[in-house]
Amino acid sequence: MGFLSNLFSKKTLPNADLSVLKADMHSHLIPGIDDGSKSMDETIALLSKYKQLGYKKVITTPHVMSDYYKNTPEIILSGLEEVRSELKRINLDIEIEAAAEYYFDETLFQTLKENKLLTFGGNYALIEFSFTTPPSGVETLFYEMRIGGLKPIIAHFERYQYFFGSVEQARAWRENGLFIQLNINSLSGHYGLAVKKQAEMLIDAGLVDFLGTDCHRIDHLNLLQNNLNLPYLQKVLELPLLNSTL
Numbered sequence: 001m002g003f004l005s006n007l008f009s010k011k012t013l014p015n016a017d018l019s020v021l022k023a024d025m026h027s028h029l030i031p032g033i034d035d036g037s038k039s040m041d042e043t044i045a046l047l048s049k050y051k052q053l054g055y056k057k058v059i060t061t062p063h064v065m066s067d068y069y070k071n072t073p074e075i076i077l078s079g080l081e082e083v084r085s086e087l088k089r090i091n092l093d094i095e096i097e098a099a100a101e102y103y104f105d106e107t108l109f110q111t112l113k114e115n116k117l118l119t120f121g122g123n124y125a126l127i128e129f130s131f132t133t134p135p136s137g138v139e140t141l142f143y144e145m146r147i148g149g150l151k152p153i154i155a156h157f158e159r160y161q162y163f164f165g166s167v168e169q170a171r172a173w174r175e176n177g178l179f180i181q182l183n184i185n186s187l188s189g190h191y192g193l194a195v196k197k198q199a200e201m202l203i204d205a206g207l208v209d210f211l212g213t214d215c216h217r218i219d220h221l222n223l224l225q226n227n228l229n230l231p232y233l234q235k236v237l238e239l240p241l242l243n244s245t246l
């Protein structure tokens, strides 16, 4: 009986409406340049799914990582142009822009110095760290970025193991003018229970500025679509998120 009533109550929860976000700002959709989409066909299937989910715009963010993905603005932007041409050719109406997801490593300072960071919105730049090792020297990077008029966004804060159990670093960074992005699929437990808990703590504390799909493949969007009735997704959508300003 308990099982049946749980099933019933789950079914009665309304699905969240992602169209209120208007834009996604974290994904890997340029074919063949990172661990995301592998072909133009796959990219188009993903973009069709975004449209179906209610998104009007997708700002895609290929990995830039000195050891693995040596993507330059030229590589990313020429890939973007190919995707745009294909969208036009098949008449699929969804806007796409590109920036990057910058891994915090030694080359990032150089890229910043050369003024070659790809940004989006009002000078936002998406930065990620190692999941297991705390980033040392990152405050210097953020200081230099802010001096240069850039607005750093911490990618999927909830996924960094060394922050599990506390959201104080997110709070401190936000007070210093940084922004926090959360992966929607963290809420369904896709990255594990600890990540899910950390995501819920961030939401409870109101420390989320952007929601991202971090989509690498169609499974990510299917999972998201199947979990639109999660209470914490409804809760995070009530925060003053900035996706719709992009």
Ligand SMILES: [Fe+2]
Residues within 6 Å of the ligand: 026, 027, 028, 101, 214
């Ligand atoms: Fe990502």
